[in-house]
Amino acid sequence: MAVSAALNPRIGILYVVATPIGNLDDISTRALSVLRDVALIAAEDTRHSARLLQHFGIMTPLAACHEHNERDQGARFLARLLAGEDVALISDAGTPLISDPGFHLVRQARAAGIRVVPVPGPCALITALSAAGLPSDRFVFEGFLPARTAARQARLERLKEESRTLIFYEAPHRLLECLGDLERIMGSDRLAVLARELTKTFETFQGLPLGELRAWVAADGNQQRGECVLLLAGWQAPSDNSVSAEALRVLDLLLKEMPLGKAAALAAEITGVRKNLLYQAALERRG
Structure with a gap:
């Protein structure tokens, strides 16, 4: 039977903890405190995260939470949280969920009425x-x-x-x-x-x-x-006095099939470029 959040007056907290993307000095004091104090750390790769924890002398147990198991193993973490234990979610580097696992666990936790607390930090x-x-x-x-x-x-x-x-x-x-x-x-x-x-x-x-x-x-x-x-860099629309390469391509195709003025008018309708600009371009192309 599913455990209901209402049955336990002290529900655990799921902490989403950012970890360094390279330089270990970038970890925050708050992140270290959370990782030391929670009952369990859900990690993308337990072997990778074990080295991080060892570096900072943190002995908190680790459990795998990666893209291949987080849907199925979510209930395991939810049970611990609903029993009153705090859990930290970390990825191999940076902020969890950003091109990393964790979305399904966070969504399940919120659906179960569990508080989700971000501990911000590095993000590539x-x-x-x-x-x-x-x-x-x-x-x-x-x-x-x-x-x-x-x-x-x-x-x-x-x-x-x-x-x-x-x-x-x-x-x-x-x-x-x-x-x-x-x-x-x-x-x-x-x-x-x-x-x-x-x-x-x-x-x-x-x-x-x-x-x-x-x-x-x-x-x-x-x-x-x-x-x-x-x-x-983002795309920039051509200035009002310029004609894009795509508009010129359309114009060239139409010039093969119809008179200059008609080609410019139809090209303007298709591309949204002003007719007079396309007419001038057509004159130049016709020589």
Whole structure:
């Protein structure tokens, strides 16, 4: 029979605890206190987290909570919480749930009336954004792009005209492929920043147009190692006095089939570019 939160006057708290993404000095005093005081730590990889706890002399027991078991094992953690024990949720690095496991456990806990308390700290995407020099007032975090080329390109096509700063995580062995697809779809001149090995010894920030950034990474195998965050400047609409490459492509197709004036008028209707600009472009193309 399911345990009800109402049966226990002292329900435990589920703490969502951020841990360092590299430099161990980045852990907060509050995080250390919580990890010492809870009855159990739910960890993405118990072997990895055991080294972190050992470094800080923390003896709290660990239990696995990863993407393959968190749906099924959630009841195990809920039972401990409903019995009055506090539990901390951590991932291998950074803030849990951000491209890491934990969402299902947090949702189950909230549904059961259990208090969920965040203990904030390091997060790779925010760390990268803070030092990238790209607009940070509005941004979109896309996590990891699909591993398969076709699916990755399809996702990027949907983001092609996103005006906010785009942030991706990428595995080092797919970095060059990803940069190639970004250049192909977003254009070689779009400004991008590679933030690699954040807070670690070989931390790197490199900001270049996508074509140059891809070539720079291809020329240096060391840049294809470690944890990577890719940031991309948002799309900017062409100015009122310019004609986009896509509008010119439409115009060229229509010029093959109809008179200049009619082609410019139809191209304006299709693309939204002003007719007089397209008419002038058509004159130039007709010579």
